[in-house]
Amino acid sequence: MIRRLLFGAGVAAAVLGLVLIAVPGIASGVAITELLVYGLGALALLLAAGALFRRRNTAIVQAETATPERPTPLPRPGSDVDTRLRNLYRLQSRSRLASERKSLDDRLEELAIRVVARREDCPRETARQLLERGEWTEDRYAAAYFADDIDVPFRDRVRASLGGSVTGQSARHVIEELADAAPGVEGDR
Amino acid sequence: MTERLTNRWNGITALAFVAAGIGILLGQPVTLLLSAVGVGYAAFAQPRTAPEATVALDRRLSETDPDPDDDVTVTLTVTNVGDQTLPDVRLVDGVPDALGVVDGSPRRAVTLRPGDTTTLTYDVEASRGVHEWGETTVLTRNWSGTAERESGVTAPGNIRCIPSLAQDHEDFPLRKQTVEHAGRVTTDTGGAGIEFHATREYQHGDPMHRIDWKRTAKTGEFTTIQFREERAATVALVVDTRRDAYVSDTDGVSAVEHSIRGARTVGPALMGAGNSVGVAAFGPIWTWLTPSLGRDHRARLRETLATGEGFGPLPSGDRYLPRQTIRRLRNHLPGDAQVIFFSPVADDYLVTTLRRIEAYGHDVTLVSPDVTDTDTHGGLVATMERSERLRAVRRAGIRVVDWDPDTPLRLALQDAVRGWTR
Numbered sequence: 001m002i003r004r005l006l007f008g009a010g011v012a013a014a015v016l017g018l019v020l021i022a023v024p025g026i027a028s029g030v031a032i033t034e035l036l037v038y039g040l041g042a043l044a045l046l047l048a049a050g051a052l053f054r055r056r057n058t059a060i061v062q063a064e065t066a067t068p069e070r071p072t073p074l075p076r077p078g079s080d081v082d083t084r085l086r087n088l089y090r091l092q093s094r095s096r097l098a099s100e101r102k103s104l105d106d107r108l109e110e111l112a113i114r115v116v117a118r119r120e121d122c123p124r125e126t127a128r129q130l131l132e133r134g135e136w137t138e139d140r141y142a143a144a145y146f147a148d149d150i151d152v153p154f155r156d157r158v159r160a161s162l163g164g165s166v167t168g169q170s171a172r173h174v175i176e177e178l179a180d181a182a183p184g185v186e187g188d189r
Numbered sequence: 190m191t192e193r194l195t196n197r198w199n200g201i202t203a204l205a206f207v208a209a210g211i212g213i214l215l216g217q218p219v220t221l222l223l224s225a226v227g228v229g230y231a232a233f234a235q236p237r238t239a240p241e242a243t244v245a246l247d248r249r250l251s252e253t254d255p256d257p258d259d260d261v262t263v264t265l266t267v268t269n270v271g272d273q274t275l276p277d278v279r280l281v282d283g284v285p286d287a288l289g290v291v292d293g294s295p296r297r298a299v300t301l302r303p304g305d306t307t308t309l310t311y312d313v314e315a316s317r318g319v320h321e322w323g324e325t326t327v328l329t330r331n332w333s334g335t336a337e338r339e340s341g342v343t344a345p346g347n348i349r350c351i352p353s354l355a356q357d358h359e360d361f362p363l364r365k366q367t368v369e370h371a372g373r374v375t376t377d378t379g380g381a382g383i384e385f386h387a388t389r390e391y392q393h394g395d396p397m398h399r400i401d402w403k404r405t406a407k408t409g410e411f412t413t414i415q416f417r418e419e420r421a422a423t424v425a426l427v428v429d430t431r432r433d434a435y436v437s438d439t440d441g442v443s444a445v446e447h448s449i450r451g452a453r454t455v456g457p458a459l460m461g462a463g464n465s466v467g468v469a470a471f472g473p474i475w476t477w478l479t480p481s482l483g484r485d486h487r488a489r490l491r492e493t494l495a496t497g498e499g500f501g502p503l504p505s506g507d508r509y510l511p512r513q514t515i516r517r518l519r520n521h522l523p524g525d526a527q528v529i530f531f532s533p534v535a536d537d538y539l540v541t542t543l544r545r546i547e548a549y550g551h552d553v554t555l556v557s558p559d560v561t562d563t564d565t566h567g568g569l570v571a572t573m574e575r576s577e578r579l580r581a582v583r584r585a586g587i588r589v590v591d592w593d594p595d596t597p598l599r600l601a602l603q604d605a606v607r608g609w610t611r
Contacts, residue, residue: 041213048206055200062195063328063339068284068295071316072503074437077535077561078571085566111570114577175566182573 081107088168101167108174109146112136115178141173190242190340197334198234205231239338242327243271244278244301246344255315257352260291265309265325265344269301276300277330280309283323283341287502288313315350317446317495318502322346351495354487355454360462362606363422363527364552364588388412423465423480423523425551426452428500429532429539430472435504436535436571438560438594446502447558447594448531449494454598455529455556456490466490469518470499471530471542473507477521515542519549527552533560534578535571544585554588555579556598 020027084104088097109131116136117127130136134147144150145167152166205227212221244267251262265282269275282295293311301307324341388401391411401412428448435443452468459466460482467480468490476499478489494500522528528551532539547553557579561572583589588609592601 037213037216041210044206044210044213048203048210051200051203051206055203058196058199060196061193062337063193063279063326065279065281065296065326065328068282069290071289071441072286073441074435074443074503076439076568077436077533077575078565078567078569081567081570082565083567107570111574111577115573118577118580172566175569178573179563179569182576 085168085171088165088171104171108171112146112174112178115181119181137177139173139177141170142177145170145174190338192239192336192338194237195330195335195337198230201227201230201234203227234333234335236331236333237336239331239336240273240275240329241271242278242329242338242340242342243269243273243275244327244342245270246325246342248322248344248346250346250348252315253347254349254351257316257350259315259350260312261315261348262310262312263295263346265295266306267297267299267301267309267327268306269303272303274300274302275329276332277328277334279326279328279330280307281326282309282311283325283343284313285320285322285347287316287318288320315348316502317350317352317449318500319349319496320347320502349496351491352450352453354457354491356457361455361458361529361602362609363424363459363464364554388414421463421465422459423467423526424459425467425469425480425518425522425526425528426456427469427471427518427528427530428452429530430470430474430499430501430505431509432473432504433535433538434472434533436533436560439562442560442594443502444533444535444558444560445500447560447592448533448556449500450594451531451556451558451592451598452494452529453491456494457487460487460490467526468493468497469521470497471514471518471532472499473505473509474499474501475514475517476500477517479521480523480526511538515545518546522549522551524550527554529554529556531556531558533558534575534582537578540578540581540585543582543587547585547587554590555582556590556592556601558592558594560594 081104084100087100088104109128112131113124113127116122116130117124120127120130120136122130127136131146132148134143134150137143140150141152144152152170205224208220208224208227212218212224247266247268249264249266251264252259255261263282263284265280267278267280269278278297278299278301280297280299284290284295291312291314293309295309295311297307297309299305299307322344324343327340327342328337329340330337388404389412391400391413395413399414401414404410404412428445430445434445434448437443438447456466456468463482465480465482466486468476468478470476476493476497478493478497499505528546530543530546530553532555534540534555534557543553543555557575559575561568561575563569563572579589579591588605590598590601590605592598
């Protein structure tokens with residue numbers, strides 16, 4: 001409704017302007033002060049600023065179309081682990097980092113227990129202790145992942161944290177060490 | 190259908206106001222006149238409704254029952270049946286989720302005057318299953334693009350791709366069994382058959398042809414040859430179709446697809462050898478074909494493996510109910526049935542399941558297509574987890590066929606059999 005009124009007012013003003021151009025005499029009785037002119041100019045600039053401001057705060061909205069060209073992709077085995085490893089480098093939120101770390105921990109621990117128990121031919125509990133003491137591998141990064149009292153050497157820690165994540169680095173080492181221990185699994189990362 | 194404002198041209202009035210403001214303040218009529226341009230654009234951007242999608246769709250498929258990997262040409266004709274020009278029409282065809290476009294494009298952007306027609310042509314590669322075309326997305330915008338209407342228009346179209354069963358009747362070694370039908374499962378019981386088992390003293394009523402005449406001639410005593418008895422088995426080919434089984438190999442082919450291909454090889458081989466064969470989809474959508482034999486049953490088996498609801502090319506959105514599924518399998522399996530389970534063994538749950546089926550008294554053989562690879566750390570984890578699981582399955586006394594789906598199943602079988610007999 002307001003739009004219509006404004007539209008009407010605009011049209012009326014335009015018509016009036018055209019009439020004034022044709023018959024300037026009509027306006028002779030109207031006194032236009034300079035103040036009114038400047039006021040109108042300032043108002044126009046103000047409206048311009050308002051329009052620009054509104055523009056800045058709106059984004060173009062349009063339909064996102066699907067991608068029908070490719071069949072729906074299915075996950076690769078282990079892609080969830082890869083995502084978690086990447087997230088260790090990317091995620092900023094502490095709580096989400098902790099939850100990612102927990103899922104990764106559980107998964108790697110279970111795998112490590114199985115692999116170590118088989119390699120050492122020992123019960124699961126013994127394998128768990130080997131992991132907790134970091135005695136299952138020579139690799140300090142890998143050992144530090146499950147053992148609380150083993151630290152990665154300071155220099156390496158600095159280097160790893162420059163690269164992003166000590167945990168991520170450690171997790172990778174764990175996976176590689178386990179793969180070395182598992183027969184028939186040759187990584188070519 | 191949704192209609193929305195796109196915010197296009199938003200703020201164009203600023204152009205008019207800036208020109209007017211500066212023109213007035215500086216007292217320059219030319220600059221003031223420039224604002225007319227802005228007003229013009231603002232007027233152009235004024236309409237805020239998008240036209241209705243007054244289009245009619247017609248979809249033609251070059252073939253509706255293609256073989257796997259065949260290219261099917263899709264021709265979608267779109268006609269403006271309304272009496273208004275549609276200045277900006279964007280079309281995205283609803284290609285079935287499991288199919289890939291191999292040539293052409295299922296998209297188009299056009300202007301359609303009343304009665305105008307546009308044609309989209311593209312090729313999809315057929316793969317196993319029934320594939321139904323979904324809604325075609327039609328976006329219609331007004332001239333200035335300030336408003337947009339999103340509609341879904343349907344035109345029927347579907348293909349049924351039913352791969353044939355494997356032709357080469359490679360033997361599938363079943364586990365030993367003790368049920369009484371003539372057939373191919375060897376038993377440790379001596380009796381009628383082909384393979385020599387033992388000899389024993391002649392008993393009244395033994396058939397003449399089983400008397401060991403050579404020995405009789407030598408020793409003067411009648412002995413009867415016992416052959417290893419061979420009996421028909423009842424076998425259920427059970428395919429893991431839970432969400433976890435839908436993991437893909439490096440070419441994007443899912444483990445379920447490989448499993449079904451395995452079942453297409455093993456099923457006819459077993460039936461060829463006189464066994465009754467049935468199939469089951471072990472997943473959110475339970476599908477079951479009772480074990481049987483014969484020509485008609487072969488056709489049913491082929492059809493079920495291709496189009497059975499539970500054997501979809503993509504994971505079902507339904508929830509998997511573990512207890513219910515295992516109960517169903519147990520209720521459907523004939524008491525003496527063997528189970529050949531096809532699964533990538535992508536989770537620990539499956540190991541437990543196989544043990545349970547075995548504990549219910551069904552001999553289980555696991556055929557596991559290996560879709561893992563060791564290119565990434567995650568891949569390594571999956572590979573190691575899988576081999577640990579296979580080990581656990583073997584420890585439970587279940588036979589395992591570890592199958593690289595790039596090679597024929599019979600090679601994996603030969604390897605596996607060597608391991609079993611060792």
